[in-house]
Amino acid sequence: MTVRTGSKGMPRGEREAQILNAAAIEFGTRGYASVLVADVAVRAGVSKPLIYLYFSSKDGLGAACAERAGSALAAKIAEAMGAPAPTFLAAAAVLDAIFTALEPRPHDWNVLYDHGAPPDTETATVARRYRRIIAEQAATGVWSALAAAGLSDGRDLSLLTHIWMNSVTAVVSWWLDNPDQTADDMSARAHRILTALTTA
Template structure:
């Protein structure tokens, strides 16, 4: 299979750019490279070439390949958690909230699928302290949101056993991950068509009435 390619961005290292802004540019580029090629297959030289900067500049800013990857996780995690929190602030509850969460993820990830793949790359050295800390931070943040939504759904059904909430939260996280991963492997599926597919699948599996409105017309 041909090695995935990421187009070179020639202006990311332009002189005169403030350090904070340049760091952000590098992290944005590196997130795409790591998420496309995978951690093990990506070198600092790959990122530098893609960003149009020198390798020493990356080491100066981030210290190491692992430090750069940690910064990418921080950015990607904030984007993902921010979308989930946006849905949580809405008025959808129960199954409708679950479907709106998936819809939000599909829409968010369509132009930047590498954000999701960054967290599920099997070649990532998860024992490295900085990387482990970032993964734990956003795993806990996202799990707390899932726990909140699942707990709300169970309470609506008259169930409030904490172990039931914990068990169903684990199920929901696995289902959401599987659906998003399947969708990323089927790029012809649009966010709208994938959301409609989820509505159908949930209806079949749960045998429950589904929200009449999930996506905008």
């Protein structure tokens, strides 16, 4: 079996991952609108033509980044939500899943939640799809928590889902500002804070 290679003999799959890793940092730190394919090429140590060969365009590259980020996050969250648990433990398990999914590439969260790509692009379409999936997962978890507390108001659900999603974004932003923290460190920190909040 012949393995297709990219430049300098590196297998194409590895080269694509290298480019996507560089693109995730660029898109995740500067925003889609500010990034040029040349910026990604420099960070990845490859040529612009190679990126166009693999991904066709900046939009194709952005869409591939969003697809990789979204599928990894949604899958980990779904796995964490698969086992019924009390509200505190369920929230902690979802945070653990998010930290685990993001540990290889913490900027993936910003790749999905950056609204800088024009709305008619594939990048924006893929990101919107995964934001919707993750929001639905959040709403499912929040609904379970509210139901356990005997609450059923739809606006309570909407508000708490909004609070949860913005809180997760804030936590990931803090993590990006403190890159020395591992996923395990973040999980331990989140568990301590959740415990303090639920027992205060």
